[in-house]
Amino acid sequence: MNPLRLLAAVTGPRLLAAAPRTPAHVTPDSLSGAGGTAPAPDRPSSRTCLRAWAELLRVSALFTVPGDALAGAAAIGRCPGRGTALAVGASLCLYEAGMALNDWADREEDAVDRPHRPIPSGRVAPGAALAAAGALTAAGLALAARAGRPALTVASGLAATVWAYDLRLKHTRLGPAAMASARTLDLLLGATATAGAAPPASTPPVTHAASRSSRAQPPSAALPAALALGAHTYAVTAVSRHEVQGGSTAAPLAALAGVAGLGAAALRVRPAHGEPSSAPATGTLLLPAFVAAYLRTAAVPLLHAALNPSPPLTQRAVGGGIRSMIPLQATLAARAGAPLVGLAAMGLGPLARALSRKVSPT
Numbered sequence: 001m002n003p004l005r006l007l008a009a010v011t012g013p014r015l016l017a018a019a020p021r022t023p024a025h026v027t028p029d030s031l032s033g034a035g036g037t038a039p040a041p042d043r044p045s046s047r048t049c050l051r052a053w054a055e056l057l058r059v060s061a062l063f064t065v066p067g068d069a070l071a072g073a074a075a076i077g078r079c080p081g082r083g084t085a086l087a088v089g090a091s092l093c094l095y096e097a098g099m100a101l102n103d104w105a106d107r108e109e110d111a112v113d114r115p116h117r118p119i120p121s122g123r124v125a126p127g128a129a130l131a132a133a134g135a136l137t138a139a140g141l142a143l144a145a146r147a148g149r150p151a152l153t154v155a156s157g158l159a160a161t162v163w164a165y166d167l168r169l170k171h172t173r174l175g176p177a178a179m180a181s182a183r184t185l186d187l188l189l190g191a192t193a194t195a196g197a198a199p200p201a202s203t204p205p206v207t208h209a210a211s212r213s214s215r216a217q218p219p220s221a222a223l224p225a226a227l228a229l230g231a232h233t234y235a236v237t238a239v240s241r242h243e244v245q246g247g248s249t250a251a252p253l254a255a256l257a258g259v260a261g262l263g264a265a266a267l268r269v270r271p272a273h274g275e276p277s278s279a280p281a282t283g284t285l286l287l288p289a290f291v292a293a294y295l296r297t298a299a300v301p302l303l304h305a306a307l308n309p310s311p312p313l314t315q316r317a318v319g320g321g322i323r324s325m326i327p328l329q330a331t332l333a334a335r336a337g338a339p340l341v342g343l344a345a346m347g348l349g350p351l352a353r354a355l356s357r358k359v360s361p362t
Helices: 002-017 046-057 060-064 066-075 082-105 108-112 128-144 149-169 175-196 208-213 219-240 252-266 277-305 313-324 325-337 339-346 348-356
Strands: none
Touching: 046 060, 046 082, 046 277, 060 082, 060 313, 060 325, 060 348, 066 082, 066 175, 066 219, 066 325, 066 339, 082 108, 082 128, 082 149, 082 175, 128 149, 128 313, 149 175, 219 252, 219 313, 219 325, 252 277, 252 313, 252 325, 277 313, 277 325, 277 339, 313 325, 313 348, 325 339, 325 348
8 A cells, every 4th residue: 555545544533523613603802813813903192192182272372362251351441251251162172173273174185185183094083073063152251141241242252263263264254354353352352351340330340440440441441452453364365375395485485574563562561550559660570571471482483484585484383373372462461561461471372382392282
């Protein structure tokens, strides 16, 4: 007999007996990594989700928002109170609604230019971003309504401007003007809410209230300060239109001229009359410091972008323009005769600067 056939005849039955039987059915675990070889799909951790939403909402820029309401209250000669707090809450909600809506509207463009953004990278679903924008808008309007009907009216105009900018006006010539209008309305919201929720004249308010209430003015008195903030926003938005491709020298130069003009105008304005004797002295010391901080934060990166309009330097100029809103708000409060309110706004600067190292404000 052939030796190979003899070997097969002897070992064949044993191999068949030792071979494992095929299971009658495949369990779910056999494909999930528990009983098989294919690992289960990874689910994003809660930390990863929080990071994605922080990027979507640009939380490092949030600290530039409360100063709008503080500057608005100072501009009408009133101490910050319940209405100011409601305005801050409404502003934060509407600001974040605009951030979420912005990325939802730009999701196709970001897929090409910024694939790392939360929506094109798949870390945040488009529907979730749109739902968040709607919920935050409703929350902002609800908070404004608590401060009175005039505040709700201003907040409604602000919300409409935010949605119009993100969905329609952003890529048109009206884009910078729409963004400037939104920031102007935000400061007016602080003034309107503060005035609407102010205590009656017969109620003794907080420190220095007697002198401040004597010069309390209607919300329309905050319009010059609101327009100054709007002018700054217009300049920064014009620069931001070039932060992806770069190449524009005119936009940073124009913004630099605007920033310098705002700083010079602020130094020519004296604190309002009617303050206690210590307030003008404090304002005289703090106002130049606030203006210097504003120019240092905004003008230096704009100058670098004008000299070398590359995308990284242009983006840095936009980030500096956003963060410089904090010393600008402090400047507006100080020149209105409320330097201590400006000092409180300046306290948000280090927080914004620290968080911007982790989450970009642009």
